[in-house]
Amino acid sequence: MTAAPSLASRAMANDIGDAHWLPFTAMRQFRSNPMMFLAAEGMHYTSADGRRILDGMAGLWCVNAGHGQPRIVEAIREAAGRLDFVSSFKMTHPATFELAGRLAGIAPEGFGRVFFTNSGSEAVDSALKIARGYHRARGDAGRTKFIGRAKGYHGMGFGGLSVGGIGRHKRDFGPLLPDVAHLSLPYDRASMGFSRGQPDAGAHYADELESLLQINDPATVAAVIVEPVIGSGGVYPPPKEYLERLRSICSRHGILLIFDEVITGFGRLGTAFAAQALRVTPDLITCAKGMTNGAVPMGGVLIRDFIFDAFMAGPPEAIELFHGYTYSGHPLACAAGLAALDVYEELRLFERTAVIATTWQEALHSLRDEPHIADIRNIGLLGVVELAARKGEPGARGASCAQSCYDNGVLVRASGDLIVLSPPLIIDEEQIAQIVDSIRSAVRQMN
Ligand code: PMP
Numbered sequence: 001m002t003a004a005p006s007l008a009s010r011a012m013a014n015d016i017g018d019a020h021w022l023p024f025t026a027m028r029q030f031r032s033n034p035m036m037f038l039a040a041e042g043m044h045y046t047s048a049d050g051r052r053i054l055d056g057m058a059g060l061w062c063v064n065a066g067h068g069q070p071r072i073v074e075a076i077r078e079a080a081g082r083l084d085f086v087s088s089f090k091m092t093h094p095a096t097f098e099l100a101g102r103l104a105g106i107a108p109e110g111f112g113r114v115f116f117t118n119s120g121s122e123a124v125d126s127a128l129k130i131a132r133g134y135h136r137a138r139g140d141a142g143r144t145k146f147i148g149r150a151k152g153y154h155g156m157g158f159g160g161l162s163v164g165g166i167g168r169h170k171r172d173f174g175p176l177l178p179d180v181a182h183l184s185l186p187y188d189r190a191s192m193g194f195s196r197g198q199p200d201a202g203a204h205y206a207d208e209l210e211s212l213l214q215i216n217d218p219a220t221v222a223a224v225i226v227e228p229v230i231g232s233g234g235v236y237p238p239p240k241e242y243l244e245r246l247r248s249i250c251s252r253h254g255i256l257l258i259f260d261e262v263i264t265g266f267g268r269l270g271t272a273f274a275a276q277a278l279r280v281t282p283d284l285i286t287c288a289k290g291m292t293n294g295a296v297p298m299g300g301v302l303i304r305d306f307i308f309d310a311f312m313a314g315p316p317e318a319i320e321l322f323h324g325y326t327y328s329g330h331p332l333a334c335a336a337g338l339a340a341l342d343v344y345e346e347l348r349l350f351e352r353t354a355v356i357a358t359t360w361q362e363a364l365h366s367l368r369d370e371p372h373i374a375d376i377r378n379i380g381l382l383g384v385v386e387l388a389a390r391k392g393e394p395g396a397r398g399a400s401c402a403q404s405c406y407d408n409g410v411l412v413r414a415s416g417d418l419i420v421l422s423p424p425l426i427i428d429e430e431q432i433a434q435i436v437d438s439i440r441s442a443v444r445q446m447n
Contacts, residue, residue: 035406040067043424043431045411056405056412056435058424061231061263062294065343066424072295072339079335088116088329095334102341103291103302106272108281113303115321116329120262120288121155123299124225127284128159129323131223131256134307137314143222143255145179147212151233152182154225154260154286163225166233181212183226187236193375194368195237196361198278202239209249218253223284228274231263234418235377235384243280250283256307257282262299266290267344267425269380270354277354277380283307293340298333353381353425356432363436364421370443372397374417383421385439390447397446404442410435 022030036048043066045053058064065072079095086093100114115130117123128146135143148154148163155161161170162177165185170176186205213221228243230236250257264274265287271277273285284307288299311318327333344350357380364376364383375386387397395416402414412435413420419439423431 042066043427051409054410054431054434056410056421056423058422059294061422062289064266064290064425065293065349066426069293069343071343072293072336075335075339076296076332079331083331089324092329093331095338096329099334099337107302108275110304111302112305113308115301117299118297118325118327119299121157121160122325123286123288123301124154124260125157125159127258127286127301130301134310135222137310137318142220145216145221147181147221147224149183149226150185151230152227153232181216183208186239186242189375196365197379198237199239203241203245206242206245209246213253221255223256223258224250225258225260227260228278229264229379229382235382235420237377237379243278247280256284258284260286262286262288267350267353268382270357271350292333292336296333296336298337349425357381359429360432363432367436367440370440372443372446381423381425385419387417389417400446401442405438408438410438
């Protein structure tokens with residue numbers, strides 16, 4: 001009897017069926033050139049064809065401490081064998097409170113409550129609902145509108161999609177939430193291109209919020225939601241003083257400010273949350289991804305005490321939040337979350353990120369005079385290299401650059417003609433050079 005072929009050989013032979021419809025993937029293209037991974041450790045994936053691939057994306061902006069962290073793996077194993085599931089509706093298990101307490105401990109001052117979800121999308125929709133519920137609990141039920149921003153990515157729920165600002169994501173799925181307005185992208189290449197970190201110019205873009213409020217009646221707006229650093233929309237760090245101005249306009253009008261920190265949470269900017277690195281305190285913080293180092297799906301909303309207190313002091317029906325998910329606070333996710341926080345602390349990973357971010361910045365900007373480079377942006381261990389689009393073929397240079405990097409053993413993410421970078425925070429200087437050199441050699445070969 002012959003042994004069954006291994007998954008690796010079946011993957012190589014393209015013999016794994018065709019039942020899986022992949023998210024955000026052109027299926028025909030995928031079938032002709034499938035990218036498949038079988039294992040991962042530290043900074044590297046092992047591809048189905050047996051190559052070691054340097055992970056320039058921390059999976060999908062989530063594996064902050066690198067892959068296969070033994071302590072996290074062990075914690076998940078242990079939890080799975082002990083308590084497979086318990087609901088968090090009207091009951092729970094101790095690790096939910098322990099993790100919530102640890103998260104409150106690393107959050108900015110005053111975020112004393114945590115609501116658990118299973119993803120960033122759910123965290124965003126939860127935050128939007130909590131914002132409306134907060135106003136209602138205070139007898140201000142007329143505050144229902146939201147303001148998002150161009151290029152914002154807030155997940156795939158109808159709430160997140162509505163406040164999001166990437167047109168292609170919304171086009172086929174309307175109608176979306178009514179009464180949502182959007183700020184414009186606080187970016188202008190002429191004055192802000194090739195900035196290192198936060199651009200010096202551009203704070204004035206925040207003043208647009210005041211104009212939007214005058215059109216939309218500020219007393220009807222529940223919340224403004226922004227990513228402190230626009231991530232999936234193209235890695236745009238906020239101009240200096242921009243978030244501060246948004247904050248003060250929101251406060252002046254009694255509007256809640258939500259920071260979507262699904263990407264920036266858990267160290268990407270050298271502090272637990274971007275709110276701390278950027279020194280602006282929102283009212284709600286959404287997070288996910290790095291919460292468990294990507295090992296188990298989990299997200300959450302960090303909530304300032306005054307919001308929770310308003311629910312508790314509100315009418316009796318406000319005391320119970322009529323919202324939640326079967327897997328909110330899942331035992332495996334909590335175990336992974338607690339272990340991830342241990343690992344982050346033990347490695348002093350956030351502090352380390354703040355230091356190595358300078359090397360990262362210099363390395364990325366060394367690409368400036370290479371061919372086809374239109375812009376470079378960076379902050380913390382985030383970066384984007386924007387390629388000039390080839391005439392009549394938008395996205396072709398991005399795809400070709402990512403493919404060439406992959407052929408050279410480096411995984412980067414092409415989004416149109418943007419090469420998006422978000423490596424695990426354990427990256428070293430040599431690996432930074434490897435990522436940047438693979439982009440350099442790709443663009444030099446490109447027409
Ligand atoms: N918000 C932001 C800022 C994100 O980057 C993402 C995912 N990239 C989400 C929300 C949605 O998270 P998820 O894919 O876990 O639903």
